[in-house]
Amino acid sequence: MSSAPTPDAPQRLTLTHWLIVFMASIGFAFDIYELLMAPLIIPPAIRELTGLTPDMKEFAMWGGRQFYIPALAGGVFGLLGGYLTDRLGRRRVLTWSILLYAGSAFLAGFSTSIEMLLVLRCTKFIGVCVEFVAAVAWLAELFPNPHQRENVLGYTQAFSSFGGLLVAIVNGLAVKYAANLPAVSIPEFLVPWLGTIDPQHQHEPWRYTLLSGLIPALPLLIIRPFLPESPVWAERKRAGTLKRPSIAAIFAPGLRKTTIVTTIMFACSYGAAFGAIQQIPQIVPGLANVKAAVEGKPPLQARQIVQKTASEYTKIQEIGGLLGRFLLALLAVRILGRRSLLRVFQLPGLLLVPLVFAFFLSVDNRTFFVIDLDKVYLGQFPITVVTLGVFLAGLLTVAQFSFWGNYLPRVYPVHLRGTGEGFAANIGGRMIGTSFAWVTQTLAVQPFIPGGSPPAKMAYAAAAVAFFVYAVGSVACCFLPEPKTEALPD
16 A cells, blocks of 8 residues: 555555445445434424424524534534644544544434533534544545546545435434334433433434434444555655644645635535525425425324425435535546536526525425335435425535535645645534524524515525525635646645
């Protein structure tokens, strides 16, 4: 592994390469799995743990806290994780970050208070934020050939959308089979410290969805001994030529513009996802067909109908995101200009995504047909006017996440790769970008936002946030530095 091939010669993948690609793909998949779990589990968790309802301002307050405080913690510690990736190596940091977010998600399923859920979501978010940076640096340095590197980064990151689709499927299954699953309860010896879970809430779908977050830790424990370190990083570390990373260095004259612009644009990419697309579960109850379906139903049954419908829309959005990631992977090796590549998704998104949310509840939501995949546990996919819009919004927005995984390794040298990626991804994306979920939640309860119901106000707030972040991102794209060469900088 130490004798790297020339950039002109693609490598023949060995078993070791495949193990690394497999592990990184799992990491990317459950990175998004954990993030996109939030809009599915937070509303029912707040209702159970606080007794609040969505029409109360305190409900929106806790919703904003559950979205933003973990993102703040993830941004700060994720930046530290990027620094540690450059100091300690890609493999070690990746391994521990996956174990951290998987274990935190599992324990969060046993939450007995809203504060306990918040703390565990913070540690989970920290692991997620660190994992992305370590995985991207590791893969980029493993494949010196530019086209091979672009393909590997593009297609492994596409597994992120598999993660988003998987969490929607798991949540749908949890809603369907919750009553038949083992009760979630606190062991007796922990009750004095943690309290108990009300027997009426020991079969809540949101708890089972959180418990499923343990899955990525299982294969990691098996294949961890077979995973090598990044050859480029390890060789420089052994030779004593690896420079010491620092946050100040990414703001040196040669990198300052790159750091600032990528941070702003990363924030806009995440802002569109969290400020608009991830609010769909709170907009869905305002759809005419959903209101008709829950009319006269007991509260528990009505909530299950809403959750099931939200899960269906989340699946469709993630299928769009999956196609967007694969489309970017195909175009990345064909469109040389990075700005041009990004604009393929950014400019249509500026026009389309705000319109999707502005007309989410008012358009004639005609159903064309329903794809029924219940027999393979994928549920139903209603093809309607709104779901087509959601599909395109997911395609145009989620594809941009893969863009950053391909772009950032090409603009930072080896000793700053984790630090630079960590700053853009965690300060820009995770901290600032995800805060737009709080912005949307806050706007949605303001009297100046139109709409006669909480779902309608949420839809208009999401449309306004989507337009803002797409507009800022489109302007910032004009200043995005083009990589000087296809090879990774030293």
